[in-house]
Amino acid sequence: MYKNFFSFRERPFKLVPNPAYLFLSKSHEEVLAHLTYAVIQGDGFVEITGEVGTGKTTLCRAFLENLDNNTKAAYIFNPNLNSIQLLKTINDEFGIASDADNTKDLIDRLNSFLIAKKAQGKKVILIIDEAQNLTTEVLEQLRLLSNLETSRDKLLQIILVGQPELGEKLDSHELRQLDQRITLRCQLVPLSHKEVREYIQHRINIASKKAGIQFAGAAYRSIYHYSRGIPRLINIVCDRALLTAFVLDQQIISGKIAMAAIRELGVKGDMKRRGLQNRKRTILFFSLLCTGIFVVMVFRSGFLDQNAIISSPESTRIDNSGSKHFTRS
Incomplete structure (x- = not known):
């Protein structure tokens, strides 16, 4: 308008x-520099966190646009997936067959792809945005993917990007093995x-x-x-x-x-x-209204039952018998 x-x-x-509008504040510049260095080194996991709206996704897309031809990257933005679905999505992003429905076949095909890229002298990275939404099961599967390696190098580098809750999740006892593999942690600030x-x-x-x-x-x-x-x-x-x-x-x-x-x-x-x-x-x-009605109904039901017991012939006989016994004593 x-x-x-x-x-x-x-x-x-x-x-x-839009990466064209990326503004490199001091924090953004530092994270981008660390991210570039980590990819060059090719070691372990990278964790990038920042509050909602601090520009994590824009930074990721700008980073991806500036990768050279010797780096193959997959970017996953919606990680609300189970382990099998995530593996299928990773293979799809890398252009690998993903029709298998079991973990072993999917990982075998990914491993073959990674070995081929390594032979070509290329790096392969996987970026998962909104990673705080990943379940413990899926994060553990990602840790197992990091075991794809040669005797000298990792075949796949994984970058986890998310809100501060991601760091809290990785600090949990269940994910301590994954947490120990994170070689670089960066935080975007306002x-x-x-x-x-x-x-x-x-x-x-x-x-x-x-x-x-x-x-x-x-x-x-x-x-x-x-x-x-x-x-x-x-x-x-x-x-x-x-x-x-x-x-x-x-x-x-x-x-x-x-x-x-x-x-x-x-x-x-x-x-x-x-x-x-x-x-x-x-x-x-x-x-509260439903609770009150329920309590009243239960109370009235109990009260009516009590009156029925008191007025029953059996109770009358008991009372009379007790009364006579009291008189004799």
Whole structure:
């Protein structure tokens, strides 16, 4: 909607992991450098973690695009798979036959592929994004894949990318063998205030046909405080701020425009939270109501049974007998 107004080739803050828009903050640059070094060395597992929206997927795709012809890579983004499904997916990504339905045949074909690539002097890497979703069973299967090796080198290098929960999962007792094989751990952190300014300008410069759009200092501050340096949140609020500026026919994103965008996003977020809270309250109310009805029914049933016992002929005879016995004594 605002693309032509600001002379953009495309919207600069779209929520897609486009490597062309990769901004190398200090943290991103360090992780990318470590990742490149680890692949050159070819040792063990690599673990990359970062909070939601810090740019892990964008970094992975940029890394993959810059690999040379001597490196064969497979990238798996949706790892909600069991062991067999994961092996089939890995083979598919490498262009290997994956019609077998058992672990042995799938691994044998993968091993043959890896040996052939090694003979050609090529490296093979496997990147699994959102790896915090992998089950313990699948992670253990990946550890076994790392046993594919020659007497001198690993045939497959595995890079696990995920949210901080991935690190917590790997720290578990069940996965201690895998944890010991991780030779490099990197963490992506949110952007600093200075990097937020640079990030916004970086994306605008790539998308712009000509210079024009500007963000005021107050706008940068508001966006930084709202986003806490998380690139995905920066994209969301900047996109909304540009739309607000377009509606107001303004070429400069002022602090007031940024705050208006943040307030609108906050209202929507509050509405969603309130809706969720109301649903929870409704569920809780009906749960308590059903519990109360159940308790009353059980109580009344017990009370009626007790009255029936008291008023029964047998109980009357017992009471009379007890009464006579008491009189004799």
